[in-house]
Amino acid sequence: MKQNRKMDVDAMLRQLPATVQEEMDDVQATPFLKARIDRAVNEKKQGKVRFALPKWAPALCCAAVVLVIALGTLSLGGQNQPEGLIHSDALGPSAPPTDVLTADLGRSSVFISAKTSKPGYRSIWSDVKDGSFPLIGMSGRYYRMLTSPNSVDPSLLSAQVATVSEFTTEPSLSGTDVVLSNAATSGTAVYAIRGLSENALVAAEVSGRIRLFQRVSFNGHALRGSEQLSDTLSLSGQVIAMELTGVGTVTDPATCEALMATLLDSASYASSGSISSKKALLIELHNGLVLQLSVKGDSLAACGVWSCPEFFEAFEQACN
Numbered sequence: 567m568k569q570n571r572k573m574d575v576d577a578m579l580r581q582l583p584a585t586v587q588e589e590m591d592d593v594q595a596t597p598f599l600k601a602r603i604d605r606a607v608n609e610k611k612q613g614k615v616r617f618a619l620p621k622w623a624p625a626l627c628c629a630a631v632v633l634v635i636a637l638g639t640l641s642l643g644g645q646n647q648p649e650g651l652i653h654s655d656a657l658g659p660s661a662p663p664t665d666v667l668t669a670d671l672g673r674s675s676v677f678i679s680a681k682t683s684k685p686g687y688r689s690i691w692s693d694v695k696d697g698s699f700p701l702i703g704m705s706g707r708y709y710r711m712l713t714s715p716n717s718v719d720p721s722l723l724s725a726q727v728a729t730v731s732e733f734t735t736e737p738s739l740s741g742t743d744v745v746l747s748n749a750a751t752s753g754t755a756v757y758a759i760r761g762l763s764e765n766a767l768v769a770a771e772v773s774g775r776i777r778l779f780q781r782v783s784f785n786g787h788a789l790r791g792s793e794q795l796s797d798t799l800s801l802s803g804q805v806i807a808m809e810l811t812g813v814g815t816v817t818d819p820a821t822c823e824a825l826m827a828t829l830l831d832s833a834s835y836a837s838s839g840s841i842s843s844k845k846a847l848l849i850e851l852h853n854g855l856v857l858q859l860s861v862k863g864d865s866l867a868a869c870g871v872w873s874c875p876e877f878f879e880a881f882e883q884a885c886n
Contacts, residue, residue, distance in 0.1 A: 678807035700749035706742035709779035788838035788870035798869040814885030833874035841867035
């Protein structure tokens, strides 16, 4: 009986290509169809799922069920399976390699794209709560927690630069001679980011996840000692894209480096305060992390307020 079952399965498999062909005679992978599938795949990657099943999907599903049943029956009947009966090619872009997906884990969920000519306002700074934003203070240098990434890839961490010694809900009342936080608990290690100065970015564990903190002004404190903008925004050689609200995006790394040079060379220090606005400059780094500066008129702010009309003129020219 087993021999008869195997012969029946062999016959089913030999007839399966013809059966599938007969069921799908009217299905044609036209250029329009392929483009539609490609677009749906891309939208799904961007979190925009908007793909309705085509009319021929039930027929395709039926054919797939027949194939699964046949192969399952064959596996029960023995190991000598016929080869080369069915070959398939996936429509749409192929999935990225596993190592690429792994490398992207833990990095920023905010990316800069040149698709939008005049991007809207996006902020990645954590919100103010109970009078203060989530921060870390290190000897008078303050860092604001970013909402992206929600967990920093451990491979991006460098040496430990400090340990939180004081947890407080009122950081404005604490001195500048301690390492404090209203987000990370006492005893939490603070790390630098590989390839970047600790004066620009640090990372620390908050509620079980390693979060990124950017250098900012707080409570009248901004620059320390002889620091300059290049110390708190030491990103030379790291920038691959920039986005300026309502103006445009620049995604050529060489142009971004030129813009950064203009900003660091030409900006003049205005105050130790901050800017409240619905306009921002986002700066994406080659390691996938993104920083933010608030923008108002010809001024930018993160750690201090800086005036730099030359930067905005150069940015608009780069976008044209």
